[in-house]
Amino acid sequence: MIPAPEHLPIALRAYAVAPKARKPRDGIGASDWTLTFDCETRTDAGQALRFGAFQLRKGETVKFAGLFYEPQELSAAELETLRAYAKRHKLVVLTRDEFADDWLFLRAYQLRARIVGFNLPFDISRLAIDHGIARGAMYGGFTFAMSRQKFWPHLRVKHLSRRSQIIDFAAPRRQPDSRGQRKRGDKTPVRRGYFLDVSTLAHALLSRGFTLGELSRFLEVPNPKLEFDEFDGPVSDAILRYAVRDVQTTWECYAALMVKLEALELPDLQPEQIYSEASLGKGYLRAMGIAPWREVQPDFPDHLMGALMSSYYGGRSEVRIRREARQVILCDFLSMYPTVCTLMGLWRFVTASGMTWRDATAETQSLLASVTLEDLQTPEFWRRLPVLVKVLPDADIFPVRAAYQGEQLATIAANYLTCDTPLWFTLADCIASKLLTGKAAKVLEAVAFDPGPMQSDLRPVNISGESEYRVDPVETDFFKRVIELRKETQGRMNASSGAEKAVLNGAQHNLKICGNSTSYGIWLQMNVAKRSERFMTTVIGHDGKAFERETNMAEKPGEYFHPLLGSLITGAARLMLAVTESLIERQGLEWAFCDTDSMAIAKPAEFVGDEFRSRVQGIADWFAALNPFAFSGSILKIEGENDGLETGAPEPLFCWAVSSKRYALFNLGSDGRPVLRKVSAHGLGHLLPPYEAGNPPAGIPAPDDSVMRDGVQRWHCDLWFEIISAGLGSNPDMPRLDFHPATNAPAVSRYAATAPELLGWFKHHNVNRPYPDQVKPFGFLLSLSAKRNWARREIIAPEARKGRPRKVSSVKPIAPFSKDAATIAVTAFDRITGKMIPASELQTYREAVAPYHLHPESKFLNGDYVDRGTTNRRHIRASAIRYIGKEANKIDRQQVLGAESELDPKYGLSDGSVAQIREALAELVSLVGKAGAAKALHMPSGQIGLILSDRASLAGAAAGVLATVLPVELAQARRAAHAHQLEAEQLFLAVRTHGLRATARRLSVDASNLRRKIRKLSANR
Amino acid sequence: MTDKELAREIRKQRRLEKLGTNSPICGTCGEADYRTLEKHHVAGRKYDPDTVIACRNCHRKVSDDQKDHPAIDANADAMLSAIGMFLLGLVDLLELVIDKLSAFGLALIERAKLAGGEHAGETVA
Incomplete structure (x- = not known):
């Protein structure tokens, strides 16, 4: 049964018009010189530099190795120890200033050396003598003064994610161009340097995070990192050996990773330009000569761009059976995204010189009217899915992105949706809705996309540099071929042993990265850069209309941005889950949760024996017909967790799911x-x-x-x-x-001060402290939480006050970095006020995780804290449409420090929604008056007046409240007005029938008053 | 590394940076010593910014040839003029390449004769 509708604003992705794509400039690349360095610091909050080690290499050969130190941080005895160690090991000894001037700049900068380190931003910040906020393209990052000599440039670091950052040299102060050059307009490019963080490269190439120790053991380098933990002791031979070894280990890891990178045979890919797996995916596309879609089709119409972006939603992650132990079988789709790419034939779009589109309204209407589950079992059917459909949702099940139950961030759930405004969805979503509701959505328009002619100059690529893993983009579907090659390699790997097994494991890993990195993320890559000043940007909404919005977030599409592919891929993945859901229902089973490409199928209580397993197997087998690959089997796999740990035979598996x-x-x-x-x-x-x-x-x-x-x-x-x-x-x-x-103990999260605003939290801590003692950029900070009851006590004002209640912001405790729980407890302070917070007011781990097992699944009904059992889909009536940009921007920061909605680009309500809200507000005011409306909406009547007179924009919290509460209040006011009108009609009838005086007597009111009332009511009729 | 060696290495890296590659080579004669290599504007600096790497000798030759290109009317279409000058510049470069290729071909034939004679001698012996 469809539940009663709830009014809620929904969020759609909008397209912020970006400048036309430009080919990235081919850099010359670093010379064969390499400077590797590492800093050792104090262990207090300032984490100031004590000493460091470095190696300058030409090719593989160490030309110089040495130690540098901060004179103010070492005692005479420590310095003596350092010098003695250096002499024994033939190392040069330099002060920090000498290292910066003579080695970082005179040599590394001038020789165009690659500057290598592990977690480089931290080391750069330790080495710096001052820092500030970077400007221009690096705004949002830091600029570091490394030398006291003003002719050397500053160094700039901009944090991108937990594992990646941009590091470069700023422009030097001197005039780089001769007068002749300037006259000719011949500008010398700024030497930006070549900075390589081994941690970033390792994460991209090996697709997991490592510490240096873990990485050195994983890569089996000759000199792995030494174990050492007495960093707060005096400088000794042990710590010096540790520091020197760290540099050697970093170099060896770098060299091993470079071998792996070179083996990929992606010559256009500079190691400094690798930020994640996606960089490798783009490298493969470049190696095949594939021109980005934005380059080959720069004049794609705006209205379709808006429609495409609005139809994009991420994967489904939902809990159906909540907080109940249920027997399940966990099933997982084989490489979901590459599989759906293959089924839909999306490689044709990747290699095409643009795409064409045509009206497909009639055929889509007829397809949706007739489509059945069995149709979806034919692979050919999936090639008909590159269609975008404009529908008028009327209790259809679509992905709905909304801030459910007043949550700060919008989440996506497959819910019933009703909307007065037509919305765009992929055909896959429309079919999923038909499968789940049994009725076809009302199609207003449909646009089918076809690939244009194939690009010329495409060339084959050898994945991992191996000719046996050759893929020809012209002849074969890249997504399909990569999965087949990986499967084949895995088979060979399982049958082999020793060194051969290791080689094959590396090859299958590279194939996995290649498949994953090219089959989804890069098509919808959007880089968000925060600017120092707000600016006007043109945004295109779902209706294809362009409008101007002021923002300080600049969205720039990635190199291979192709929103059609992004929308189709996730849409088809959601369809796969919808098909599974339908099959589960058909088999009389249930499901506990789903997560993008997996579903836990739950056993109903009445099933006994092997019936449950055989039915799940039946569902898995259903998907065998959809296998597009050369190998046999179903694309829906029963996972290894379903087998017992000891026996390896099927064993009952149970699930306890709380929320997504x-x-x-x-x-x-x-x-x-x-x-x-x-x-x-x-x-x-x-x-x-x-x-x-x-x-x-x-x-x-x-x-x-x-x-x-x-x-x-x-x-x-x-x-x-x-x-x-x-x-x-x-x-x-x-x-x-x-x-x-x-x-x-107090619950602690660790994060680095990766952005100026985060470092700003320490302004109270840093004031009046000498620079070495201050918390510096990329220094670690500890984030804590205040006890909830303590916060509440603050919020309740102790004495009665007149006027508007005082606004009390919640306490936000942080602490300088420390490993000691006792130190943390006494150094925590409120980052807003700078006031110290006693340990007794800090939330402990026990308190922090207390609500974890009750976490609500807000996007569904029966998903509140203490609810248990089956959740139900909500029925959302879209009360407004608000436009957003990239979701979950700076996700690593939001995960650790809590959701910060201001980090995501937002473009406000659609013009249609604004007009609708104003109209509804005017009606409410006409029904209940301005004061009544203010009371109902919990907002000042002055603000209502401003909104109605168009002198206040509908933005922020006010817009959210109006979009959510206004429809409910308006409906209530209409009902009240209707009831009032009925009463008035009865009164008129009574007066006509019995006369004024008799009616007044019956009602026990004064006849004169009744007359006045009737006159007034008559005037309002 | 002495100061002199360091200065030389810095000069080298600066030169490579100017040339835009870590392994520069003269496109016409194959000279690979970075000290002799320069950037040559194919169409002439006034007409188009595109450059190729040429050694000083070849650069001098093609730059001299450029002097024989027709003068461009100030009111002429700039784009067409640039393309025309580029093609003429390309011809100059190709002429040098043709000379080189022809010399190279003849040298190979000469070497083949000598090598054939040696092999014949070996056979006789």
């Missing part, structure tokens, strides 16, 4: 206790572990090694163990949270 991406899978041991198989760290990963794996709590069994992956730590497993144990017991709402003494 928060779930745990477990078996039941012989003692009835849970045996964890897979747990999610979502919502916990931002907290530093309260205790290490070596200090586990008593009474909780150690999880299997296979559970501790993808960032899952021991304490996550222990928390899930307690949540599930409570769930299986008699008190599911009260899991034991004091399972370890460390859970009573």
